[in-house]
Amino acid sequence: MKKFINNVDDFLKESLNGFGKAHNDIIKVNFEPNFISRKTKTKEGKVSLISGGGSGHEPMHGGFVGHGMLDAACPGFVFSAPTPDQMQAAAEHVDSGAGVLFIVKNYSGDIMNFQMGAEMYSGKNDSIITNDDVAVEDSTFTTGRRGVAATVLVEKIVGSLAENGGSLEECKKLGEKVNKNSGTMGVAFTSCTVPAAGKPTFDIGNDEMEFGVGIHGEPGRKREKIQPSKIIVNNMLEAIIDDLKPQKNEKTLLFVNGMGGTPLTELYLVYDNACEILKSKGIEITRSLVGNYCTSLEMQGASITLLKCDEKILKNWDAPVHTAAMRWGM
Amino acid sequence: MSVSFLISQAKNIQIVIDENAAEIEALDQNIGDGDHIFNVQRGLKLVVELENDIKNLPLQKGLNMIAMKVLSGIGGSSGALFGTFFMSMAKTPDLDKNIDFNKACEMVITGINAMKERGKADVGEKTMMDVLIPVSEKLNELKSSNANMKEGLSEIIKIAEDRMLSTKDMLATKGRASFLGERAKGHIDPGARSSQLIIDTICKSLINK
Numbered sequence: 052m053k054k055f056i057n058n059v060d061d062f063l064k065e066s067l068n069g070f071g072k073a074h075n076d077i078i079k080v081n082f083e084p085n086f087i088s089r090k091t092k093t094k095e096g097k098v099s100l101i102s103g104g105g106s107g108h109e110p111m112h113g114g115f116v117g118h119g120m121l122d123a124a125c126p127g128f129v130f131s132a133p134t135p136d137q138m139q140a141a142a143e144h145v146d147s148g149a150g151v152l153f154i155v156k157n158y159s160g161d162i163m164n165f166q167m168g169a170e171m172y173s174g175k176n177d178s179i180i181t182n183d184d185v186a187v188e189d190s191t192f193t194t195g196r197r198g199v200a201a202t203v204l205v206e207k208i209v210g211s212l213a214e215n216g217g218s219l220e221e222c223k224k225l226g227e228k229v230n231k232n233s234g235t236m237g238v239a240f241t242s243c244t245v246p247a248a249g250k251p252t253f254d255i256g257n258d259e260m261e262f263g264v265g266i267h268g269e270p271g272r273k274r275e276k277i278q279p280s281k282i283i284v285n286n287m288l289e290a291i292i293d294d295l296k297p298q299k300n301e302k303t304l305l306f307v308n309g310m311g312g313t314p315l316t317e318l319y320l321v322y323d324n325a326c327e328i329l330k331s332k333g334i335e336i337t338r339s340l341v342g343n344y345c346t347s348l349e350m351q352g353a354s355i356t357l358l359k360c361d362e363k364i365l366k367n368w369d370a371p372v373h374t375a376a377m378r379w380g381m
Numbered sequence: 382m383s384v385s386f387l388i389s390q391a392k393n394i395q396i397v398i399d400e401n402a403a404e405i406e407a408l409d410q411n412i413g414d415g416d417h418i419f420n421v422q423r424g425l426k427l428v429v430e431l432e433n434d435i436k437n438l439p440l441q442k443g444l445n446m447i448a449m450k451v452l453s454g455i456g457g458s459s460g461a462l463f464g465t466f467f468m469s470m471a472k473t474p475d476l477d478k479n480i481d482f483n484k485a486c487e488m489v490i491t492g493i494n495a496m497k498e499r500g501k502a503d504v505g506e507k508t509m510m511d512v513l514i515p516v517s518e519k520l521n522e523l524k525s526s527n528a529n530m531k532e533g534l535s536e537i538i539k540i541a542e543d544r545m546l547s548t549k550d551m552l553a554t555k556g557r558a559s560f561l562g563e564r565a566k567g568h569i570d571p572g573a574r575s576s577q578l579i580i581d582t583i584c585k586s587l588i589n590k
């Protein structure tokens with residue numbers, strides 16, 4: 052394992068410390084229990100948004116705390132759900148009385164810990180669960196699809212609505228719509244190494260890729276030989292389109308997300324390939340996002356997310372945001 | 382059952398889990414994301430470290446402190462489930478009286494029922510509940526009969542092992558492994574394996590007492 056690391060047990064603490072110092076103009080890191088909150092108090096009447104999950108997906112979620120997005124984020128250990136006391140403490144810290152909306156990715160550990168945190172918190176609260184990963188079949192017999200990169204879009208869009216006075220019910224409704232309108236497909240070329248494990252999560256040959264990989268290095272749909280980018284991107288988009296069934300000329304947001312180890316040069320190449328393919332299918336791209344937003348440590352790979360947009364989604368996407376990882380309009 | 386009994390069991394379990402850590406980690410990497418063993422190890426370490434703070438406390442208080450430690454110190458599914466287990470055990474009535482075998486069975490059954498509720502998982506879904514629910518059912522049977530305790534515990538060891546092995550050919554419908562579909566088949570569930578080792582350790586120490 053080659054990592055910037057001093058001691059496995061201090062890995063998360065030192066990283067959170069650095070995050071707090073680097074962005075002390077907008078956020079504050081609280082320890083024991085760990086949560087990241089905005090530096091300023093939540094304004095009266097504004098619904099608070101809290102997300103969280105295992106660490107290792109940075110900038111998600113701490114990097115999305117700030118104006119127009121989250122009010123707090125609860126980081127767990129690397130790839131492990133945070134604990135209920137973190138969510139309870141974060142909710143008590145940020146709630147201005149208008150209530151708390153928890154944004155939770157669909158993993159058993161996250162769901163259980165957020166549920167317990169919500170039960171322990173005495174104020175008004177509700178939750179939305181993201182499950183945009185089309186690599187996994189959804190049925191009533193499984194935990195369902197995984198929550199992956201579209202969580203970023205949900206947090207941005209609902210964050211804007213909350214900032215502009217949306218009620219808890221309205222925020223939940225919009226969040227659920229963004230989630231439902233999104234589909235994501237990921238591909239990995241290499242594994243990632245969890246610091247506590249010290250070795251790669253999975254073995255993969257030099258000429259292989261994992262199609263449909265999860266953001267913790269979980270296996271996906273199939274293991275394949277690596278192919279030219281255009282073919283990989285086409286297969287990813289086909290899986291998304293099969294699931295999302297966008298109408299002809301429907302407006303979409305195209306989000307190319309890096310897994311942590313793939314350079315931006317390649318992500319833009321993926322974006323270019325995706326644009327060409329979508330154009331040939333008559334799907335209109337009206338907004339874009341390219342970069343490392345929902346990562347899996349040092350994994351090489353990328354995911355593509357397509358979000359079907361209506362006017363309300365676009366308006367809230369365009370609204371000003373100022374967080375460590377996303378900033379425009381202010 | 383007392384707080385010192387719980388701590389001594391945690392120490393025994395710690396040794397067994399450490400001995401089998403590589404195997405459990407490998408199982409998790411096959412069908413999950415590899416965090417289970419670290420969560421279990423971290424939880425055991427936290428409980429053992431509580432010894433001086435809780436060894437003289439009444440059982441209910443001790444259990445509640447273990448529950449909060451586990452709940453806030455582990456994370457992942459294991460933290461929520463084991464935290465729920467101890468928290469519910471602490472809610473069993475009459476814990477201030479002498480805890481005999483029947484009472485201890487009742488506590489464990491209460492704890493496992495609460496885990497089932499929290500995880501919304503049942504038998505046949507390739508999780509730790511495949512081991513824990515049948516064990517709980519057997520404890521319920523033993524509790525209301527006058528069966529020989531040591532024989533009963535030997536049966537539980539066997540049930541836990543059989544049920545752990547039975548997860549190998551199951552399709553997962555809960556937890557991370559459920560995302561794999563057919564690819565999860567052929568691998569024992571790591572949570573079922575760690576739970577079986579815990580039960581095995583406790584039962585053997587009681588039999589050899």
